[in-house]
Each structure stands twice: as structure tokens, then as C-alpha cells.
Amino acid sequence: MDNRFATAFVIACVLSLISTIYMAASIGTDFWYEYRSPVQENSSDLNKSIWDEFISDEADEKTYNDALFRYNGTVGLWRRCITIPKNMHWYSPPERTESFDVVTKCVSFTLTEQFMEKFVDPGNHNSGIDLLRTYLWRCQFLLPFVSLGLMCFGALIGLCACICRSLYPTIATGILH
Template sequence: MVDNRYATALVIGSVLSLLATVYLSVAVGTQHWYQYRIRPAPSNNAANTSELVKDFINGDFNEKNYSETMFRLNGTLGLWWRCIMVPSETHWYKEPNPKMASQCVSFTLPQQFASKYREPGNETSGEDLFRTYMWRGQFLLPLVSVALVFLSGLVGVCACLCRSITPTLGVGVLHLLAGLCSLGTVCCFLVGVDLLPHNASPSEAAEGALGWSLYLALISAPLQMMAAALFLWAARSHRKSYTRMTAYRVA
């Protein structure tokens, strides 16, 4: 028998967990983690822009090249995507203010595990282990976070089938670990973005800004931690109440 207070805590914790998982999943699947903007806007040199776009889409994976292209063409960066702004329609005449559209390229799995170098794009400069592990961490940690939430869901289902609140303690611990992984994802991404301009100096000054995808991931971390706190409180409080009730009955 579960007290109404504990049942309410479990329901609220489950809702928070669901919201956090949705927010994190949307954040991972979108590309608006970080946005570059050039002030003033880059000039529309059709020949130069077409070469940059072609190399960005079909060229070799080179951190220096795609980073400078994002700097120059108002690009956005995500965990799985890199995007630039290109004219949506091509005309035989030059439009003064063409409509712009986002052109995105996904990072492949080998690229996610690629090494980072002290001078981006220059393999002879030596591997930068710190940036390499930050890059891999921002890719792996959200996957670990989502996996922990699903595992905690399975534990919760087992607890319901067994009609016991004791496994809820494990659910709370798993949610706490998931929240730390989500927070670690944001930290790894921000550190990696902060270090990149120091290594790859853009040809034109670009202003960087945090995107809404990153804020979704940032919101998911405290939601998971609040869910963890509710699950842990419900499990421990129910256990203490059950122990006291058993001792009273024995007495």
C-alpha cells in the first residue's frame, strides 16, 4: 500500500522524467546548438559562395574548412549536424536581397570519433586530447542519459508488477546519473566551441550565440535531477514509514 504523498511524488517525477527525455531527444536531433553571425552580413559573391558550399557538402571532413565556412556563411552547429545559410533559389541575375535557406550536413559515426588536432585540419600538429574527448563526450553522454532513463523506466515497471516501492530508489539514482550526463553534454559542447575559435581563426569576424537546442538540453538536466529527488524521497520516506509500522506491530 502506497501513501498518497508518495504516489503523488512518483507521478510528478514520472512527468518530469518524460519532459526531460523529450527535451533532450529534440535537442540531440536538431542543429541549433550554436549559431554564427557575421556583422555586417557577408557579401553575395556567387562564385566564391558556390565553391564554399560545394566543399562544405562534398569535400573531405576537415575541421578547419567547415568551421571557416560556418563562420563566413552564418552557420549553425549541433551534435549531429553542421549547417550554413545559402540562397534558396538561383537566378541568372543577381538579386539584391536573396532568400536564404539552411543547408545541413550530418556528422557520420566515424567523424564523431575522429581525433582533433592542435591546429584544426593539420594532422602534423599533433592530437589535442582534451578537445578530442570533449567532442566524443558531447556525442556519447546524451545517448547514455537517454539509455539510463529507459533503464529506469524498466525498473519502474518491474516495481509496479512486484507492487513494491523499494526499486524506486534505483530509479532515482539512475535519473540522477542521467541528469549529470545531460549537464555534462552541455559542458563538453560549450568547452569545445569555446576552444575552436582560438585554434581556427576565421577570415571574417563572427559573433557566436547559443541556440535553442542547447537550452532544451540545459533544461532537461535539472528536470531529471528534480525527478531523481522525488523518486529518492518517496523511496526513503516510504521505507522509513514501513519500518516504523512494522516495529509498532511487533511491539
Template sequence: MVDNRYATALVIGSVLSLLASVYLSVAVGTRHWYQYRSMPASNDVKNGSDLHALKGAFIEEDVSEKTYSEALFRLNGTIGLWWRCILVPEETQWYRHPEPKMVTDCQAFTLPQQFETKYKLPGNSSSEEDLLRTYLWRCRFLFPLVSLGLVFLGALIGVCACLCRSITPTLFVGFLHLLAGICSLATVCCFLAGIDLLHRASESADWMNYSLGWSLYLALVSSPLQMMAAALFIWAARSHRKNYTRMTAYRVA
């Protein structure tokens, strides 16, 4: 039999865990982790041709990091864990119109691009390999998947514990949620560190305007929610165990 206090803690922890999973899932699937604001392009044929060529290269599957990064910098791009997008004119010869209609063009990062090697000079495979950026890029892709996997595993263990009418496995569920919260926080840290290193290696860093997007804040909020759920699960399991031990000792005495 579970005390009402512990049952309440388990319910609140489950709700927090669900909210954290939803927030992290939405953050992973959206593209607004980082947003760039470009200066208005001048209305001349040469600049229009350059931007059109940049847009064409951006949508290619095997595009280099330097190419798509430059497109993000110059074309009001947004980037996420799985997506990169740019804001481009709908018309091909946009420079002939004073206010062309703008549309968003998005491309998903392929699996090879998620694990590609990064270099000191972005896009230049003849330069020295940048191990730090390489592993930050890979970790920011893997950590949210690990976090969601840990929460899913914790949910399965929690369901089994309910079926067995035992609160003991809840302690392990709490530790799983704690690891999930750490992975969610590590995702944000790896992403921001990787973007910062990319800006330092880029030649366009001086004139760029950029800001954090709402998707990143969702991922950031999911981490403390998971940790609060972990604290509630661990407290309920340990307190219930101590209380049960004391009651058993009292009955024996």
C-alpha cells in the first residue's frame, strides 16, 4: 500500500516527465534553435545571381559545411538539430521587384552529415581536422535521442512496477530521469559550443546578427523538468522504503 504523499509525488513526477518529453520532442523536430538576421541584399544583377547560386547549392544533398553555413548567414537562416532553413525570394529574378515575396526553403541534415568530420577551415577537407567541433556536432545529435530513450525505458519500468504493485523500481526510474535531464542539458551545451566554434572559424562572423530560437529554450526547459521528476521519484521510493522498514520493525517488536 502506497501512502498518499508518495502517490502524489509519483503522479506529479509522471506529469513533469511527460511535459519534458513533449518539449524535447518538439525541440528536436523543429528548426528554430538558432536564427540569423542578414542585412538587406542590394538590388543588382550580380548580387542576385550570387544569392541564387547560393540557394541552389544549399539544397544539394552533398553540400559542404562552408556552403550551407554561408547561405544561413546571408539568407536569414535558421538551424536546428535535424533541419536548416533559409529565407529566399519566390521569384528567380528577385532583384527586378522592389518587394519580392519571400518563402522558407528547408533541408534536412542527412545521416552522413550528422556524423561528418569537421575541419579547422569549414568545408576545406585539406585543412586540419577539428576534433572538438566534430564530437560536439555528433553529441548534439545523439544526446536528445539518448534522453528520450531513457525516459521511455523509465516509463516501461514504471508501468511494470504498477502492475507488480511495487514502488521499489521507482528508485531506478528516478536515476534514469536524472540521466535524461543531464543529456538534455548536454544537448544544448554541445549545440551552443559547436555554433560558437563555427562562428570563430567563419570569415563572416564580424557582420552577423544572430539570436537563440524558441526550440532551444524548449530543450533547455525540458532538462530541469526531468530533474525535478527524478527528484520526486527518488524521494518517493526512498521515503516509502524507510517508512516500510520502520513499520516492519515496529510490528516485529
């Protein structure tokens, strides 16, 4: 076997391995976007109603975006999270102390939420469907898997470069990576 083809194979394998690790990390990332706003006071009625709306099955984009913005939320590929006070007292809010305890609560996106329509004005169903946002939202969970498939395809081409002893699969591997 010629050394240049073995070198091409090793380079293709190393690049595929690095890319696979990167994609696995991006698939497992908890959030793509994070809102930052001041921590809200413990107004128990407001906290309870926002949490109830946030976890409900009928939560539309406007409902959970408001909660994400108000309570330092994060939006990920698989779930959305908000940070709320740990103790939501029904009788009266406790005094705010230096160690104001907060907890992060997360809700996974359901399949119907993954494919819901996005509107030009979030929450206003009469504003018309924003096609670009709708289809980007629907396809976002496929993109890491497509990238992972392309990386495996690149590794296969690198293997073919060694077996076939041709420079063309090696060039294709370089283009894919």
C-alpha cells in the first residue's frame, strides 16, 4: 500500500472522529439560546400561573417566550427551561434575602410542539405563518443527524481511498470535511 493513501485514510479517520465528537456534544447541548434578565421577586400567584402556562400542552410560542424572557429561560434542541423561585408560597412571598433560592424547571418539547407553526407576530394567529421560521424550527432536530451522516460518509470515502488506491476519493473526503 502506498504511504499517501494510508496517510489520507488516517487523516480522514481523525477528522471524522473529531467531527463526531463535536456533533455529539452539540446534540447533547442543553440550550441553543439563553435569555438573561433580572431574577424576579417571589410573587407567588404570578409564578404559579406562569409555570402552569409554561408546562401546559396548549402553550403557544408567545406564552413560553414570555416565560423564557421573564425567568432567565433557555431554549434547546430538545427542551425549554425557566428559572423560578424555589418556594412558591400561596400565602405570602418570603422576604428576599441574599441567598435567594431559585431552581431551574425544564419541559421537553413534544412532537406536536416540534412541528407547530410559527407566526409573524408570535401568539397572534391572524398575523400569518412565517414560513422560514416554521420550516427552520421543524428541521432543526434533523440537522445534527444529517451532519453526522455526512461525517460517516466521509469516513467511508476515506476507506475507499485506501482500498481503491485512487486519489479521487481522498479529494472527496477533504471536500466533505
